[in-house]
Every structure is written in C-alpha cells, then in structure tokens.
Amino acid sequence: MCPEDNQLISIALSRFGISYDSAIDHSISLSTFGIHGDKHYRIICNSNAYSLRLVADDRYSSETELASASDLNQQLYATDRIRAHGLPFMKRVQPTTDSNTFSLIRDDAGQAWRCVLFDWIDGTHITAQTKSSASKMGALLRQLHDIPVDSQFSFPVVDHTVAYQKWHHDLSKVDTVITSIEQQRLGNYLDLVQFHIYQAQRRSKNDMLPVLSTDLNALNILWKNDHIVGIVDHEHIGYSDRIQDIAWILKWYARNEGIHSFSVSPELAQTILGNYDMNIFDHDDFVRLKSLLWLSGCFNFHFVRQTFNLLSDSIVSNEELSNHLERYRQRGKALLSLLAS
Template sequence: MLYHAIKFYDLDRDSLTIEIELPGVYHNDYHYKIRVQEKYYSARFISRNRYDHDVFFELTDHVLEEQMEYIEFLNTHGIPFMRPKSTSMSKRFAEIIWHGVDYRFLLFDWIEGKHITHCTESVSFKFGKIARKFHDVSFNYNCTLPKESYIVGSMKMISILEKVLLTANITDLNQSLLQEYIILAKEKIDCAYTSKLEFIMQSDLNPLNILWDNEENIVGVVDFEHIGYTDRIEGLAWLIKWYSRTKGIESHDVSPELTASLLLGYSAKGFLRQEERTRLSSLLWITGCLNWGFVNKTLKILENGDQNHLAGHLTIFRERGLKLSSLISE
C-alpha cells in the first residue's frame, strides 16, 4: 500500500523502508514512520469512513484542504507544526483505493521527539505558553470550516445515551443511576452554555500529539485531522484536563498546582473573568465525564448486559467530575 502511494510523489519508491507502524491509530486510518532516500517521513492513510455516528464532523476532501492550508499558515508564524509534502502534481494529498477501501494519503516530514504524559509544573507552564501563542496566532485566521460549540456534540452524546437507555435490558436501579447521570450531565451543559462564543482555529493538543526534546522544549505538534474552529474557553478546558494529569494520559489524577501553572503560562488572568471561570468548571466536567470515551464504554456495558459494572463505572466518572470541576475555583 505504501509502495503504491509513494508513486504520487517525487521520491524514489524503490528506496522505501518502513521503520515502524505506529500504534494507537483509530477510525480505519494507518500511520507509519518511513524512510525514503535517507529521509524520514510520517505517512498517513486517512479513511473516508471514520465514524458510525455524527458526533464529530466528517473529514471530507474540502476539510483536509483547509486543514493543510492552516498548517502552512502555522509554520510561517513560528508554530512548530508538522510540515506537509506536496505530491508531484502539487496537491496536498493523494487519493488511493486499496482492497476496495478509499483513502487519502498524506506525507509529512518526520519530527523527532518524545511525549511527556506525566506532567510537572514546568511542563504545564511551557505548554501553556505555546498554547497561548498558538491561539494568538490563530485569532484572526479565517476559513470556511464550520464554527460549532463542543456543547452541540455533547448534546448528541446525551441523545445517544437516552436512545439506548429506552431499550436497555437493565435493572430498575441501574436505569435510575444512568438517568441521574444524564440529568447531571444536562445540568453541566446548561452551566457551560453561552451565546458569546470566541471561535479560534485549534488542533488536538493532547500530550500524545506534542513532541518534546530532552531539554523539555516543544519541538512539534503532530495532529491535523482534528483541526477546526473551537471556542477559546472550551479549548482551554481540554488543555487543563490533559495537562493537569500527574500520572499519565489514562490517569484520572489531576493537580490544581498543574492547572495554575498552565494558566500562568497561558497568561489567562487577563481575560478569564468570573463568569468564564464558572463556565470553565462545568466544561471541565464535560471534557472528562461526557466525552466519547465515557459514552463508548457505557454503550459497551449496556450492550453486554454487564449489570454489575455499570454502577461502578458511573461512580468512577462522577468522582472524576468532582476532581476536574474543583481545578477551577469559582
């Protein structure tokens, strides 16, 4: 598949070597580190059929074009983003069909670095600085991608849970527990809602998309498929959730000190007024307790009829919500 895809570029495909197939790739996509003519590249196959729901926007050819253009903009404004390589026909990606599956193939210069998932005050502060620079650079950037609050996606997740709950074969107690959780989630959504949204082009800046050198300097951002408009405060909630973790990306342990360090690096004091802090606290609950990870795990428990695990599952996420909400003092 890679040998076929490389033919669309001004590269000697006979010198192609696959260094590694990178793990943790979802949505029927593939990601490789490859070497061609003694140079390293990030090679990505993006499927056209990525989701079986409508919670996230579709990654159409038009969206990909807009994302690549934005990446080029970031690279010319001092943001260490991944650098795309155009095809021999000066296109931003190649289209291939492999075993009946339609892919878009993208090639980027490989960025060497490491992930830091156990955050420290220094890491959170430094990330806060680059995140603020990222947002400031992007503030006046305009494109045709849709501007939609994350709350819209949250309501779609609520609808998915409510629909499944109607037909779920579970005890009255579990039915009541899940219904109470849904009511709590709706309350958080109401508190997080505002009509005064400040949309900025952003990317998924979670720790697995950020590369650091050995001196803890950020040397690369390696996400593009999540680029789109996000409200500044909603985006900030996700950054706090990710960079307040002390024990890794899967951990629910978070630190108010790390949150303070990130906000200090971000220079949030200048615009984070009381009403934004109240809203941010509810958004933090939503990022951790009404994300696709929670919804997907809940659906699997219900589909498997795993009565004994539902209560514990909901308790874990209720406790997580309390920790996340308390990171921001109102």
Template sequence: MDKQMDMLQQALAAYNLIPHCLVIETTMQKHFHGDDHFKIRIGEKAYSARFISGKRYEHDVFLPLTDTILAEQMQFIYFLNDNGIPFMRPVAALSGNAYHKFIWNGAEYRFFLFEWIEGQHITRCSPSVASKMGAMVRQLHTLVADYECSLPKISHREGSRTFLGLLEEAACAAPPECRELLLPYIADAKKHIEHAYKSTREFLMQSDLNPLNILWDDKEQLIGIIDFEHIGYTERVEALAWLVKWYSRAEGLSSHEFSPALAHSLLEGYGAADFMYPEDWERLPSLLWLTGCLNWGFVEKTRRILNQTDSAGPMKMELDAHLSKYSGRGKKLGALITD
C-alpha cells in the same frame, strides 16, 4: 507487510521520491478511526505516512473529512508553519496538492506525507511542561484570532448533546435498576451543558492538543504538533478546559487524579487572567466536567456495559462502579478551578 509496502509504493509514486528505497520503520497502532499510519524512511529522510479513508467513526461528533475540509486543514497548517508554530510539515505531491487521492483494492484513500519530527511524548505532566504548553497555545490562539476559513464554527456543545442523546437512548433500553443509576448522571450532564454555554463564545482555529499529539525534546522544549485531522474551529474557553484536563495529570493520561497546582501552571502560562471574564471562570468547572465525564470513552463504556448479556444484577454492579468512578472524576475536575 507486502500489502502495506505495495500500498505505500503506489501512493509514493505521486511524489518526487524514490519508492523502491522505501523502508517501513514503524507501523503505528490503529486507533478507533482505523487509519493506516507508518513511520517510513526513504534514503536518509524519515516521514510520517498516513492513509485516511471515508468513514472513520461510528458516531458523527467529529467533522467528516471531506476533500473540502482537508484542503482547509492543510491551508491552516501552512499558515502555522509560515508563522513559527512548530506544526508538522506536509510534503506536497508532484501535482502540487497537499495530499494524494488514489484507489486501492476498490477503495478510495487520501494519502498524507509529512516530514517526521523526532521527539518524545510527555504524559506525566510537570509544572514546567504545563506552563510551556499554556504559553505555546496562547501564542497559537493570538496568531489565529483573525484567521477565517469556511470550516463550520461548531463547538463541543454539539458533541456533548450527541453524547447525551446516546446516554438517554441507552437508559431507555436498560433494565429498570440500571436506568435508575443512569438518570441522576444524565441530569448532571444536562445541568453542566446548560451552565457551560450560557455566555457569548469566541471561536478560533486549533488542532487536538492532547499530550499524545505534542512532541518534546530531552530538555522539555516543545518541538512539534503532530495532529491534523481534528483541525477546526473551537470555542476558546472550551479549548482551555481541555488543556487544563490534559495537562493537570502528574500520573499520566490513564489516571483519574488531577493536580490544582498543574492546572494553575497551565492557566498562568496561557495568561488566562488577561481575557477571562467572571462568567468564563464560572462556566469553566462545567466545561471541565464535560471534557472528562461526557466524552466518547465514557459513553462507549456505558453502552458496552448495558449491551452485555449478563443478568441485571452483575450489570448493575459494573454500571454503578463505572458511574461512581466518573462522578468522582467530575468532582476532582471541578475542584481544579474552585480550590
């Protein structure tokens, strides 16, 4: 705790605050990006305080958070706040910059301070939550339709191809009996990648809008979006696929059960029928398959199974169960649109 307190006090010296009044209320759980993230209080005011280092992922699917990219992301946040989108509000350093760079124990960090938003996550979705989420994202997408910045227009297609390459690499090194299990799954992934990205794509800016980045009040009113490091261009129908996957789960994020009724509520709230062409509806099931069945969680678990020192027999059984679970998940995701 002393190390965390010292680090925060050094960072907060760059702000118009009183660091000796600092209280660390909560140390947030570290995810795979490894950021140090805290809820702090200075006097009567609560803040979200986050330290971001250089290398955050072992793969290159996400944008590297260079100073240029972070500056663009902060400008986008200011734009959203100025236009009524309930995004988290940055607190500027005394220098006027949206974040503060400093050296701690020989390592460089970027320190971000945001006003704290007190709310709750809703991970067990309801038709009302799905519809409201769809309506908010449609408002956001309409607002940013003409927003332009220098961030690269890269869709999840590139990420899907990276994940596919990792799977193919794992299959090449796997025992023959495990390779035989993987090859049909890899063939399905290739088919869905090809089908999902046939038409002309419309790019727009948004953040990661999964339920853990959305805050609601006790009356199920959306009051805050709290993710910023994944702000970037996304392909619009692809973004809609992720929303359908996230907000069609009535049993929580860890569930592999999906509700067509919730998917319909999300799409209706968004007003998908207003802009979706027939070819968009045709490729949406493949986009849904890719969101749920070719993501980092799936690939990382597959590689972990194949890197075990167990004999090929137990490894094959575990891999078979793993692939069967995700193959079933893919069918359920596709059924959200086709049923």
C-alpha cells in the same frame, strides 16, 4: 508489514516524487488507528525521514462535518499558517503530481486513500505532566489562539456540546434490564450532565470570536530536552473557542500520573492558566470552563461507550454500573477542584 502495505506505500510515495526502492528496507508501520482505520508509516529514504499517513477516504464524512477534498486542503494549508507563526507543526511535503496538498490513490480492493506526507519529527511523549510541561502547554495554546483568523479558511466552529447533547439523548433512550435503583442513579447522573451542558452553552461576549484549534492531547505533542518540538495532529484542525480548548488542555495537562490515571494536580492546572493568561475572561467564562472541564472528563466518548456496553450487557451486575458511575463522579469532583480557587 504485509505486501499490500508495500504496494500502497510505493504508490503513495510516487505521488511525492519519492522512489520506494530506496525506502523499502526502512519502512515501519507505526499503527492502524482504532476506529479511524488510518495507516501511518515512518519512511526513511535517502537519509530523510518522513511521516506517511494514509487516511481512509470515508473518514471525514463519517466522523465530522469535514467531508470534502477542499476541507482537508484547508487543514493542511492551515499547518503552513501555524508554522509561519512559530509553532512546531510537522512540515508537510507537497505532492509533485497534484495541485492539492494531498494525493488520492486506490488499493486493489478499490478502497480510496488520501495520502499526506510530512517531514518526520523525532521526540517523545510526556503523559505524566510536570510544572514545566504544563507551563509550556499553556503558553503554546495561547500562541495558537492568538493567530489571526484568516478569511481563506471556512472551517465550521466545533461545538463539543452538540456531541454531548446527542450522547445524552441516546443514553436516556436505551432499553435496559437494570434495577429501578440503578435507573435512578443513571438518571441522576444524566441530570448532572444536562446541567453542565446548559452551563457550557452559555458563552459570554468575551469568547464569541472563533480561534484556530487542533487536538493538543498529550499523544499529539512531541518533546525533546523539555522543549516542545512537534505537533502531529492535522485531522482536527478547525475553529473552536478559547474556553472550550482551555478545558480540553486542563483535562490532559493537569494529569500528574499519566493518561491511565484520573489523578490531577491543582498546581499544574493553575500553571496552565497562568501561562495562558486568563485576564481577558470574567466570572461567567470560568463558570462555563468548569462545566466544559467536567464534561470533557466525565461525559466523553470513553465514558459513553463504557456506559452503553454496561447497559446492553444482559448479565451486568448492578454493582458494576454503580461503580462505573461513582468512578466518574469522583473524577468530576477532582476536575472541578482544579478551578476551586
């Protein structure tokens, strides 16, 4: 770690009543997260292990509708509520110098950081799913969704189709030098996207109430001895709806060869659905589920970014774009096959 990191860690830990002197030989920088620029450290102090997260103060205003200190407070208080209902969320540490659930500090350059501290959870990630892991994730999602909505939280209800609509509009307006044949192929793909967006927006009366939600992708779940021992994402806690979240879980936990493969297993998908208990849903809900599942895999951030890169490349070959679109078409067929029965 660089000296600037040590200084930030020292200031941050002091807000939680922890002396950095006792931790300096055991501070491990885990990552700086991609586009977010967050800093994440594993800290061992007096035999206690902690997860220290320094969240760039402008992250929320640039990424989501959650922009204020009160919103982050709500998310962290929600972790308490989730834990109270028996889910293994990281246990947060309350700052000793602030009534908020986090502390705000600045580095020498004036950059503001929101400091969040949790007790560390040891565990491993499972990325190639099994019937056992799929069953446990289906049950975990149902347990999360069954937590009663609390009036103390005023989260917006996240609607993934808002982002899909924006990306669809932006891609349809891109100036590009591709051939007319490739333009037609792209247009056909975007027509398919628009169809699934339309289907995904048709919520039934069975799924109108919001549910508590967070990002349960495979890299946010910790396992030990085939048991879920930790949920480590607090940044995406908010309200969603059941079908939208089930689609997200299916995309992640029907994968039988890991996160870098598009291979999915109908058996794993049915295991997830069986352990969630889908009896409360009807035919219209499953129609919507299919489209949300397709969109989550075939019109997600990674697809959109790759497509923009190909369209903006003046020397890209028509074959590259065609192969890119076909790869995701095949992924879509595989995802829809998960719900064919």
